[in-house]
Amino acid sequence: MVSIYFSEVVLTVVYFASLYFTVFWLLTLLEKTEVKKRHWKIWPTVSVLIPAYNEEDSIEETVKSVINLDYPKDKLKIIVINDGSRDRTQEIVEKIVKENKNVLLINKLNGGKASALNTALKLVDSEFTATLDADSFATPSILKNLLPYFTEKNIASVLPTMKIKNPKNLLQRMQRIEYTVNMFYRLMNEKLNCIHVTPGPFPLYRTSVLKELNGFDETCITEDLELAIRIQKKNYRILQTYDAEVYTLPPNTIKGLYYQRKRWYMRMPSILILPFLSITMFIAFMNDIRLWVTRGIEKLIMINFDIFTLIKTFEFNYKMLDIKFVNLSIILVSAVMALIIVYYSHKLINEKLNLYGKTFSSLAYYMFVHPLFLAFVFIIVTYSAIFDRNYKWYSAGKRVK
Amino acid sequence: MERKLSTKKYVAAFFITLTVFSIGFISGIIIDKVRSNYVSTVLSQQKVESDSIQLQYLYLTTQNITQSCPAIKEILNSNIKSLSKSLGRLVSYKDRAIYKTEDFVLTHRQYVLEEIKYWTLAGEIKRSCNEDFVRVLFFLSEDCNDCDPQAFVLDYYKKLLGDKFLVFTFDARLAEQEPLVKTLMVQFNITAYPAIVVENKKYEGLIENEPLKEIICQNYKQKPEDC
Numbered sequence: 001m002v003s004i005y006f007s008e009v010v011l012t013v014v015y016f017a018s019l020y021f022t023v024f025w026l027l028t029l030l031e032k033t034e035v036k037k038r039h040w041k042i043w044p045t046v047s048v049l050i051p052a053y054n055e056e057d058s059i060e061e062t063v064k065s066v067i068n069l070d071y072p073k074d075k076l077k078i079i080v081i082n083d084g085s086r087d088r089t090q091e092i093v094e095k096i097v098k099e100n101k102n103v104l105l106i107n108k109l110n111g112g113k114a115s116a117l118n119t120a121l122k123l124v125d126s127e128f129t130a131t132l133d134a135d136s137f138a139t140p141s142i143l144k145n146l147l148p149y150f151t152e153k154n155i156a157s158v159l160p161t162m163k164i165k166n167p168k169n170l171l172q173r174m175q176r177i178e179y180t181v182n183m184f185y186r187l188m189n190e191k192l193n194c195i196h197v198t199p200g201p202f203p204l205y206r207t208s209v210l211k212e213l214n215g216f217d218e219t220c221i222t223e224d225l226e227l228a229i230r231i232q233k234k235n236y237r238i239l240q241t242y243d244a245e246v247y248t249l250p251p252n253t254i255k256g257l258y259y260q261r262k263r264w265y266m267r268m269p270s271i272l273i274l275p276f277l278s279i280t281m282f283i284a285f286m287n288d289i290r291l292w293v294t295r296g297i298e299k300l301i302m303i304n305f306d307i308f309t310l311i312k313t314f315e316f317n318y319k320m321l322d323i324k325f326v327n328l329s330i331i332l333v334s335a336v337m338a339l340i341i342v343y344y345s346h347k348l349i350n351e352k353l354n355l356y357g358k359t360f361s362s363l364a365y366y367m368f369v370h371p372l373f374l375a376f377v378f379i380i381v382t383y384s385a386i387f388d389r390n391y392k393w394y395s396a397g398k399r400v401k
Numbered sequence: 402m403e404r405k406l407s408t409k410k411y412v413a414a415f416f417i418t419l420t421v422f423s424i425g426f427i428s429g430i431i432i433d434k435v436r437s438n439y440v441s442t443v444l445s446q447q448k449v450e451s452d453s454i455q456l457q458y459l460y461l462t463t464q465n466i467t468q469s470c471p472a473i474k475e476i477l478n479s480n481i482k483s484l485s486k487s488l489g490r491l492v493s494y495k496d497r498a499i500y501k502t503e504d505f506v507l508t509h510r511q512y513v514l515e516e517i518k519y520w521t522l523a524g525e526i527k528r529s530c531n532e533d534f535v536r537v538l539f540f541l542s543e544d545c546n547d548c549d550p551q552a553f554v555l556d557y558y559k560k561l562l563g564d565k566f567l568v569f570t571f572d573a574r575l576a577e578q579e580p581l582v583k584t585l586m587v588q589f590n591i592t593a594y595p596a597i598v599v600e601n602k603k604y605e606g607l608i609e610n611e612p613l614k615e616i617i618c619q620n621y622k623q624k625p626e627d628c
Contacts, residue, residue: 008499016422023421024414031410299550302610303557313560317486321436322493329425 015330022337028191029344037148045126046143047077047207051116055134056088058249063096063103065137070144078103079120084110089134113200114216114223121215129207133200136248137165145244146204156209156236157228159186159195160202160244161349167250171257173362174370175250177342177353181366184345186240195238197225202246209236242349258377265381282375338367429499436494437504443487444511450480451515455522462529470530477526478564481519485570488512492572510579513571517581520569534565535620538598540591542573547607551595554610558617561627566617 048066052059059080066078080093082105093105108119117131128147132138142160149158161183164176189195198205203224213230216223231238251257300307342363346353353359454476461469491512495505523536539555541548555568573594576583585591589598593605599616608616618628 016418019421020414020418023417024410027410027414027417295549299553302550302554304610306557306561309557309561319490321432321439322490324497325429325432 022333025188028188031191033191036151038151040147043072043075043144044128044147045075045077046071046128046130046147046204047079047120047124047126048130048132048138048202049079049081049117049120049124050132050134051081051083051113051120052085052089052093052134053083053110053113053116054085054087054089056085056092058135059089060092060096062132062134062137063093065139066132067096067100067103068140069138069142070140073102075126076102076143077124077126079123080105081116081120082107083113083116084108112218114218114220117223118215118218121210124207126207128204129210130202130204131200132202132246133248136201136246138202139245139247142202142244142246143204146202146241149239149241150206152237154236155206155239156231156234157198157203157205157238158244159198159204159238159240160246161240161242162199162201163245163247163349163351164250165247167356169252170358170361170365171254172250172252173356173358174365175257176356177362177366178370179248179250180345180349180351181341183240183242183349184341187242187348190238190240193237194232195240196228196232198228198231198238199224201248202244209234245349254373257373261374261377262381265377266384282372282379285372426499433494433498433500436498437508440487440491440494440505440508440512444508444515447480447484447487447515448511450476450483451518454480455518458522458526470526470532474526474530474532474534474564477519477523478567481523481567481569484512484515484519485568488516488570506575506578509572509575513575513579513582516569516571517585520567523567533622534567535562535617536600537566537568537617538585538589539568539570540573540586540594540596540598541570542594545594548595551597551607554608554613555597557610558613562617562625565621565625 050059050062050066055062063078063080066076069076078100080097080103082090082093090105090107093103097103097105104123106119106123108116111119121129128150130143130146146158146160149155162179164172164179167173167176186195209231213227213234217226217230220226228238251260303309342353353363356362454473457469457476458473461473488509491505491509495502495509498505520536520538523534526532527534527536537555539552541552552570559566559568571582571585573582573586573591576586589596589601589603591603591605595607596603596605597608598604600620602616604616614628618624621628
């Protein structure tokens with residue numbers, strides 16, 4: 001008689017589903033996609049919108065990275081939108097404006113990122129529009145590398161590869177791996193034609209599509225996600241590229257990372273589905289550790305901590321057949337898949353895994369510690385969503401930073 | 402512009418998954434079979450050892466040769482230790498088995514019968530050879546939180562006292578399949594778990610280190626050093 005228990009049925013379904021998704025993704029990865037590029041005889045006009053709110057630390061470098069783009073100056077317009085900053089942002093940008101004719105500064109009352117972008121969009125008459133977060137930096141060749149991908153009229157946006165700028169400590173090195181692996185997921189999304197976000201650092205849009213969609217949704221604080229979904233809904237395409245790069249500054253402390261991720265996930269109501277899985281995994285994991293530790297201590301107390309006898313009488317009694325093959329296969333498959341993804345992602349963006357050193361510790365941190373941290377953030381976000389009356393995933397018009 | 406959706410890949414992924422999953426499932430069944438064969442082979446060897454020691458004991462007692470008692474006791478200890486290891490392995494395999502669990506149950510019954518044989522024989526050797534060791538029957542159950550710590554402490558005393566302490570473990574779940582386990586449980590009136598029977602006296606519930614030490618040690622004629 002086949003003995004089947006309910007938990008085993010549930011586990012079997014979970015294993016099957018997980019394996020199905022893995023196989024599906026592998027098939028997607030192996031699918032050959034033709035990359036088309038066009039040659040621009042005359043470079044088109046481009047506007048770069050930089051919304052800024054209290055960005056005195058990075059705004060100068062950000063704007064200068066766009067000024068220094070390898071692109072005809074007469075075809076490039078830079079619009080910095082000071083969204084009611086209370087620091088020196090305005091002063092710094094005004095100085096740059098004086099020195100550069102193609103840089104324009106708009107000062108407005110604080111109204112949120114989407115509102116800032118829409119204000120600038122009204123002044124845009126170029127063929128293409130890029131947006132750039134004020135803490136990110138474009139590489140000189142970015143426009144010349146992104147534009148050739150606009151081969152068809154239905155391509156609404158082309159995204160560059162996002163990289164971490166000069167990671168210095170373990171946390172930043174770990175984030176570099178995370179960002180790189182995200183590029184792999186983006187590749188998968190692109191192959192399935194379902195990129196669901198055009199993130200802040202330098203997405204290049206066809207201006208006509210932006211205007212057709214009436215710009216960014218000012219009531220939504222996840223404007224980059226919301227816009228991507230509207231682009232997809234209209235059956236336009238979003239492409240991800242790997243030869244155009246943009247650098248961003250990562251948080252360098254756990255506290256900074258915590259606030260960044262909390263801000264990200266609080267802006268994504270759909271992601272609240274994840275916490276239930278994360279909470280279960282987090283609690284189960286912590287409970288396992290608690291049980292393992294407390295039972296171990298209880299046992300040692302019971303024998304008055306006579307560890308010496310245990311060590312003295314220890315016998316190795318293990319056979320190949322004793323191996324838990326199911327657990328072992330899951331661990332092996334997961335570990336191999338994870339390593340393949342990490343390797344492939346770095347190959348994809350043409351960067352060595354050990355570029356910034358301390359590879360093993362960064363990788364271990366990313367694979368074993370970071371998921372627990374994210375689960376913790378998910379728990380906090382879920383708690384806020386349920387109990388915090390001030391929580392909202394939509395914007396009230398003010399910048400959430 | 403219409404979005405194209407190919408169902409081919411979804412179907413292909415399903416069949417590949419099904420194939421991989423089936424290979425995994427069949428491998429699991431094969432592994433179970435190999436495990437079942439392994440514990441059965443070990444059991445056959447142990448049965449021979451058991452028959453041998455019983456015959457030796459019978460021969461020596463009919464010939465009234467008591468000089469061989471230490472040698473018999475040594476063989477007994479070695480056999481019990483080996484049986485205990487195999488039994489632990491069997492229970493672990495049985496709990497993980499996905500198919501044909503009845504094979505494991507049958508083997509488990511045979512192991513338990515061997516244990517009871519050794520327990521009886523140990524009692525005989527203790528009496529006729531005037532040996533000084535303590536026998537413990539340990540009854541545990543699946544849904545018993547204190548069984549694991551109790552097993553740990555008993556195992557600790559086994560390590561500490563060595564040949565002077567013999568533990569025979571019985572899974573109460575087996576009482577439904579093996580009448581002899583039921584008989585022992587009725588004989589000692591086992592109603593709660595964990596339960597231990599030290600020589601012929603029953604104790605129910607978790608017995609901590611010091612009280613257990615006292616119970617064990619009071620059964621020795623000449624107390625070992627660790628008592």
